[in-house]
Amino acid sequence: MNKLIQIAVGMMGAAFTSGAYAAWETNLTKGVTDISHEVYDLHMLVLYVCIAIGVLVFGAMIYSMIYHRKSKGHKAATFHESTKAEIAWTIVPVFILVALAIPAAKALIKMEDSSNADLTILVTGYQWKWQYEYPEEGISFFSNLASDSREASARDSGIDPATVDNYLLEVDNPLVIPVGKKVRFLFTSNDVNHGWWVPDFAVKKDAIPGFINDMWANVNEPGIYRGQCAELCGKDHGFMPIVVIAKEESEYNEWVEQQLASAKETEAAANKTWDMASLMEQGEKVYTTSCVACHQAGGQGIPGVFPAITGSAIATGDVAGHLDTIMNGRPGTAMQAFAGQLNDADVAAVTTYQRNGLGNSVGDMVQPSDVKALR
Amino acid sequence: MKTQRNLLKLFMIPVLMFGFGYLMVPIYDVFCDLTGINGKTGSITVAEASQQKKVEERLIKVEFVSSVNELGPWEFKPDQFSMMVHPGQAYHATYTAKNLLDKDAISQSVPSVAPSKAAEHFNKTECFCFTEQAFKANEERTMPLTFIIDPDVPDDVDTVTLSYTLFTKSIKS
Amino acid sequence: MNAHVADTHEHHGPEKGLMRWITTTNHKDIGSLYLWFSLIMFLIGGVMALIIRAELFQPGLQFVDPQFFNSMTTMHALIMIFGALMPAFVGLANWMIPMMIGAPDMALPRMNNWSFWILPFAGTLLVATLFVEGGAPASGWTMYPPLVLQTGAAFPMLIFSVHLLGFSSIMGSINIIATIMNLRAPGMTYMKMPLFVWTWFITAYLLIATMPVLAGAVTMLLTDKYFATSFFDAAGGGDPVMFQHIFWFFGHPEVYILILPAFGIVSQIIPTFARKPLFGYSSMVYATASIAFLSFIVWAHHMFTVGMPVAAELFFMMATMLIAVPTGVKVFNWVSTMWRGSMTFETPMLFAIGFVMMFTIGGFSGLMMAMTPIDFQYHDTYFIVAHFHYVLVPGAIFSVMAAVYYWLPKWTGNMYDESLGKFHFWISTIFVNILFFPQHFVGLAGMPRRIPDYSVQFTDFNMISTVGAFGFGLSQLLFVYIIIKTVRGGEKATDQVWEGAEGLEWTLSSPPEYHTFTVQPDVK
Structure with a gap:
């Protein structure tokens, strides 16, 4: 046992001196x-x-333990x-x-x-990501764990988490809010209970399917604030962080403009015809944010829990059936309907990627216009 | 004999407490109605609503949001994001739902109100909630609701959010 | 106190072989069965804890997948609570309550046999979920819907096993209440009962009042999943939060079910080794009763973040803070019992003192998280994990160890090895603090609970914690060794065993006859 302790202490020492973990x-x-x-x-x-x-x-x-002991000859009192x-x-x-x-x-x-709020944001928890909606501005997007964190966290990834910036605390699309404004958050969930927590705001509230909760924050300083899901929500509970960027009002307004502009761009992208290479490239990106949590990086799934993409009857079969599964999900299983969370180009790209990547080689392509026709 | 009677009493405790567990369901509902604990809204009849007095000097912002549970095959949006309303007066609002499938389907919408202290004062006289709504394949439909906020809503409430969550009840195959 | 000399003709020994244990109705046999069962489950649950801690030694996933990790946290909790701690206390009750109140056996010996023998089946069913399709339950021991409804084939097994565990506890509790009410020796009035008997009397009432509520809640889960009811499904007019209310209506008293018997044990041991009567006996009884009462009206403090009206939050905050008062009374009484005593520090006393100190640390963090606005920050972080492990490991589990060392010489007639026992105490105490104290820090710094992987700034404290976990886990092998060694032989114990011990159990021989107090003693 002593040897084990020695090894453990040695490992601890090595970790402390590495410097990467120097936060106490x-x-x-x-x-x-x-x-x-x-x-x-x-x-x-x-x-x-x-x-x-x-x-x-x-x-x-x-x-009492020092002075009232028998070995010191102390006689017991009798009070009770x-x-x-x-x-x-x-x-x-x-x-x-x-x-x-x-x-x-x-x-x-x-x-x-929560009265006198300047801005309302609807936060929806999903297994395992967050959706942020600004109903008044008409902005809506999903916020997934950054892909470098996801890659590093995989077993036998060979990547030292210490080399990843903000490991497990980084997302692809952060929430952006203005400073000095009372922001009211509404919380709900799409599937199971989640908990939205940003320690710097002292805001933690459960997101419960079918119900909304509210809480608010008025942030004083611009900055990037990080948090995590606080309520156990299944397999990837530890992999759905929250990143909030608080900006000065003018910068926040610019950001809103940008979001609206890029929404138009996405629409335009859906109308053009894509070539195989760009579909595959975009498809891989979408796969690593939206599919990889269940179907795994190589498309092998988790036997008995999540089916494989590689060699699957759906991903190598009829295109219509494949698209239907992706867009409308499989009710009663963990397979979500992605029609509501991916745009036409992304659905087309990820479908093409699943058919021609991950060990499959069907050879056909899906265009955004095909997806649009199904909506 | 006395021992046996005592034992019988002891055995009755767990039996009763098992029942109490189930009794907590209606108790909880009553408790929620009284306190708005889970955002359940109040409901009154049209006749009752017409009795209420409009409060001219107070304006409350009502926000409408929606979500589709488990990303079901639906498009479901409020047709207005917000309205300024006077307590004591009835207002109309609409949501639009569309079945994205080529199959018939049935949905059910569940309302919730935040902040919870406003929930019991938010009354709906007409609503599409809690009843199943049948949709034909690809059907799009406007769903109306009429609501009235009690004049005695707490003073520190200036914004009320009404949320509808649409659940898929069944899909015809 | 005076024991009549028992009529030796009535004494017959136990049957021989396996059938002795299967058919036994003897409270000492059944007590031993409970204690062995508990020890086995403690080791199984401990291995699960070590898997959790091994995975958390470093950031990144090294040993297990997230889903299996969640199964481990879930199963660890269920096994430790329902398989290790509760049976340990019932085992101690079986052994000691009849001997402490001068009764020949438990009031309902055959039911006693059933309540034990349900347990191995329930435990096996629970552990077997590890091997079914979809894996073991992974939704946390709190089984919150809708998440728990995603459990695979393990789901009905989980529910059924909770039902069985509930049946066992309810039968065991009714037996304990019946024994205490009906079988006290002449002259043993309620206010003369040893405190261990008192705390178990109250605990048993908590159990029969709350286990059925849990059974109801999980039955609702079962019908929600398989029979289309919608108790907890918003689509059908239900509410997932309602499950949390019903669960914690059981769950908070359950917390006291796990700690009140511990209070009783410590209240037996400290006077013995301080050689001074327990300070404030009656206030101890009243404090126990008020803690039990308060435990029914504080449940929602486990769920401050679900969104409640301010008035409800304030009520639950204040009611929870109020629990600090009777708990404080107990701690002050223990300290006053030690004060100006003539103390010696044998192993049971060391564990009891360790209990008082470290349970109090857990009590302090409990007071902190009673306050709703700061609980929003603590909720579901490692600060909570640190809190409940402080009250349950160096709290409840230390009390069980104290009890085992205290009464083992009486049960077996052999003294345990004192220097090994002391060594066991010191390594357990050192490692348990290395294990759980750093968890306060990572929790405050923002690490959520129930996550298999974490951001790198939490690494140092997690490493320390894991080292403590393995140290603590291995120390318990010494405990097993000491017990087995003592059972098999050793220096003979006197009837009195401890110089300062008082009570009916010490008037019996060590080990006691198979049937004791067949003629009840007169208590003066």
């Missing part, structure tokens, strides 16, 4: 909103109260009750608790007041 964060973040500051102060207050009580109680225990003491240590804690509950209640009432 031990406390709650102060965050970047007035509410998160208040939450932090409450956390410190109750922590100090606990430490103070701990010092008293453990102090008494340790003193004291009404005064017992009343005191019932009443005093009540006062301490009341003193803690008052600021906590005040903070809570503030947190739950």
Whole structure:
């Protein structure tokens, strides 16, 4: 056993000196909103109260263990009750608790007041990604785990997670919000319960299918803030991070314009005819964000849980059936309907990729116009 | 004898508590109606609605959002993102749903309101919720709703979001 | 206290062979069966914990896939709670309650046999889910829908096994209540009962009141999945959050089911080794009862983030904080019992003191997370994991170990090896803190629970934690060795065993006769 400890300690030492892991964060973040500051102060207050009580109680225990031991010849006293003491240590804690509950209640009432919001964003949890919608602006997009994190996290990937920037905390499309504005988040889910959590905002709320919850944040400083799904939601619960970029209002407005413009571009892309190479290239991208979680990087799936793409009857069979499966899903299974989350070009590309990549070679192509015709 | 009666009583506790577990279902519903705990909305009749007094000096923003559960084969959107409404007056709004399949299908929509403290004051007199809606293949349909916000809605409510989630009930094969 | 000399004609020994254990109705045999079963499940659950910790040693996935990882966290919790801790406490109750109240056996000996023998079947069914298509349940031991409804072939096995475990606990509890109510020796009034008996009396009521609620909740899951009901399905007018309410209505009292007997054990051991009567006996009883009562009205603090009205959040926050009062009374009473005593530090005392200190640390973090606004930050992070492991491992499990060391000489007639026992305590304590203390830090720094892979800034503390886990896990092999060694022989124990021990069980021989107190003693 000693040997094992030696090995373990050796490994720890190696890890500490590597420098890549040089973060010894031990406390709650102060965050970047007035509410998160208040939450932090409450956390410190109750922590100090606990430490103070701990010092008293453990102090008494340790003193007694040192001085009231038989080996020191201490004779046992015979007292076994004291009404005064017992009343005191019932009443005093009540006062301490009341003193803690008052600021906590005040903070809570503030947190739950979502009135006077400047902007509403609908956050929808999916297995395993987030969708952000700005209903007023007409913007909607999905936010997936960045592909370099996903590649590195795979077993036997040979990639050291320490070499990946913001490992598991990076997404392809981050949420963008303006600073100094009260942003109201609405939460719901598409399938199972999820939990949207950004520690810097002190916002954590469950996303529940069929119901909406709300919470808000008013961010003081521009920056990039990261969080993760907090409610167990299945296999890739640990792989659906949240990234929020808070921008000055003018930059935020620019971003909104850009989003609207690129939506038009996507529409245009759907109208042109693509060649095989660009379909395959785009298809691979779509596959690594939307399909890889279940069907795996090589298309082999997980036997007994998620079917393989390689050699599958659907992906090598009739195009119409293949497209139908991708667009409308398979009700009653984990296969989602992607018609609502991928545009025409992406559906066409990923279908083509599945038919001609991942070990398949059917040879045919699907064009965005084919997909459009099915809508 | 006394021992046996006591034992019988003891055995009754788990039996009753098993029943209590099920009793929590209706209790929870009543509790939710009273507190708006899960965003369930209130409902009143048209006659009751006409009794309510319009509150001119208060304007509340009502937002409409939608989602399709498990990415079912539907397009489902509100036809307006928001409306400014006076409490005590009835308003109309519509959602549009489209069946994307070449097959007949049945959907069911479930409403939810945030913030929860407004839910019990958000009354619908006409609604497409909780009833199954049959759609023909590729059918698109406008679904109307009429709502009225209680005049006694809490003062700190200035925005109410109504969300509908569309669930696929069945698809004809 | 005075034991009548028992009539020796009535004493007959146990049957021989395997049938003795299958057909036994003897509380000592059944107590031993429970304890062995619990030890086996503790080791199985422990291996699962080590798989979890091995995977978390480094970022990236090294050993298991995420789905299997989720199965491990789920199964680890279910096995430790329902397979290891609860049977351990029932085993201790079986052994000790009749001997402590001067009863010849449990009140319902045949039902006692059934309540044990259901367990191996339930446990096997649960463990067998690992080998069915779709894998073991992976939705967390809390079984929240809709996620749990995605479980494969393991789903009905999970539900059925929870039902069986529930039946076993309910029967065991009714037996304990019936024994305490009907079989106390003459003169053993309620307020003279040893505290272990008192805490179990209250725990048994908690069990019969809450296990059926769990059974109801999982039955609803079953009908939702297979019989088209929609208790928890929004599409049919149900609500997934309602499951959480019903589950935690069971789940919070369950937390106290796992800790009240521990309070009882510690309240037996500390006076013995302080050579001083328990301080504030009656306030201990009242504190236990008030904790049990409060446990029924605080459940929603497990689910502050589901979205509740402010008034409900405030109510559950304050009710939860209130639990600190009776719990504090208990800790203060234990410290006062030690105060000006004449203490020695044999292994049971070490574990009991370790319990008081580390349980209190878990209590402090519990107070912190009772406060709703900060719980929004703590919820579902490793801070929570650290909290409940502090109250359950150096809390509840240490109390079971303390109890085993305390009563093992009485059960077997042999003294355990004191220096090995002390060594076991010290390595367990050191490693358990290396294991769980850093989890406070990663939790506060933002690491969610139930994830198989994490961002690199959490690496250092996770590595430390994993080292602690393997250290703690291996230390328990020493525990198994000590137990087996003691059962097989050793220095003979006196009847009194401990200098300061008081109570009816110490008036019996070590080991006690197969049937004890066939004539009840008079308690003066």
